[in-house]
Amino acid sequence: MAFIASAREAEINAAARMREFGFGDAQATPIGADGGVDVRSSRAIAEVKWKSAQAGRPEVQKLYGARGTKHHLQLFFFAAGGFSKGAVQYADETDVKLFTYDPNGVVTPANRIATAFVHRLRSEEAERRRLADQKRADAERERVKAAQASQEAEQQRRSEEEERKRRSASPPHAHAAPPPTTDVFAAQRAQIESELAAQEKREAKRRETEAAQAQRRIHEYNKRMVELHRQNEIRSRGKIPTSAVTVVFLWFLVVVLSIVLFIFAGGAATGWFQGGPYGEAAMVTVVLLVMASPFAFLLRGILRSLKRREIL
Incomplete structure (x- = not known):
């Protein structure tokens, strides 16, 4: 879907995602009073929030x-701005599947119920692909066996036809010994069986590779979901998920600003208490006061920012 620019487009996008989830009749409700439901299906309903909060x-x-x-209807909730900690806890208790979505319409599970639902869909899809591949392989083996049987029958028919022609062309009193027969059919059968075995090996190797890739994708997806869930929990507590490098840099600024303020304060104190020229001491004090105000304001802002951050 194109970039979501309105609440209606968000509802249409949610209906499309639900159809991908297996609810084929999911449609956005008409514009107007919807009774708290933005998408309806015969087996599910959904609410869509198009806002940053x-x-x-x-x-x-x-x-x-x-x-x-x-009670047979499944519940889905799509929100652009995520969910609070209380909303996630209540949704897990009442089997409501929470999803966030970005401006391009890509949805991401936001609670344990939704993550398990998506994982089950992916597992079922992988199983369907495996069964389809197995069915194709079985059909190919049956086709090869049928071709083998047809070839053997045709070869047998030709041999019998040649034998009848040979006997009809020979004199009645001639009783020559039949020519030695070679096991042509056995050689052909062995060749076809070897081809079938090689094909089965290739199919088995391909299925193993696809299964390993599916497991790797599922592992990466679960890892990403755990990280996103952790970030959502951090945001629900009013925190900002950040890296250790950012926190260290902010603490470095705190230390540097504190040292600068300490140096200015020391210079002013030295000028007053050591009996130096009062004019210079007063000037240093004025500079200290002028510099201290923005430094203190900046220091206060950095400390508040550090309180709101949580290292991932």
Whole structure:
């Protein structure tokens, strides 16, 4: 889908994602009062939030209440700004699948229920592909066996036809010994069987490679989901996920600013207490006060930023 630029486009994108999840009749509800439901299907309903702020627990509760007594309906919630910690906890308790989406329409699971749901879909898709490959391999083996049987029957028919022609062309009193026969069919059978065995080996190797690749993709996907879930938990606590390098750099700025303020304060104190010219001491004090205000403001801002950060 193109770049999402409106709430309606977000609803249409959510309906498309639900159809990919297996809800083939999912459609965005008409514009107007929707009763807290933006996408409907015969087996699921969904709410879509197109805003930068996090969706909270009351909004997830509203979706749960919109289902009413139709307990067979699965619940989905799509939000661009993520979910609060309370919303994630309530969704895990009530089997509501939470997803975030970016402006390009790519959705990402945001709670344990949604992650397990996506993992199950991927496993089922991998199993369907494996069964389809197995079915194709079985059909190919049957085709080769049928071709082998047809070839043997045709060879047998030709041999019998040649034998009848030879006997009809020989005099009635001639009883020559039949020519020695060679096991042509056995050689052909061995060749076809070797081809079948080689093909089965290639199919088995291909299936093993695809299974290993699928397991690797699932492992990478689960690792990414765990990292995203951790970042969402950090954001739900009002923190900013960041790296250790950033935190060290901010602490370095705190130390440097503190040292600079200490040096200016020491110079002013030296000028006053050692009996130097009062004019110079007063000038140093004025410079200290002028420099101290922005330095103190910057230092306060950096310390507040450090309190809001959490190292990943």
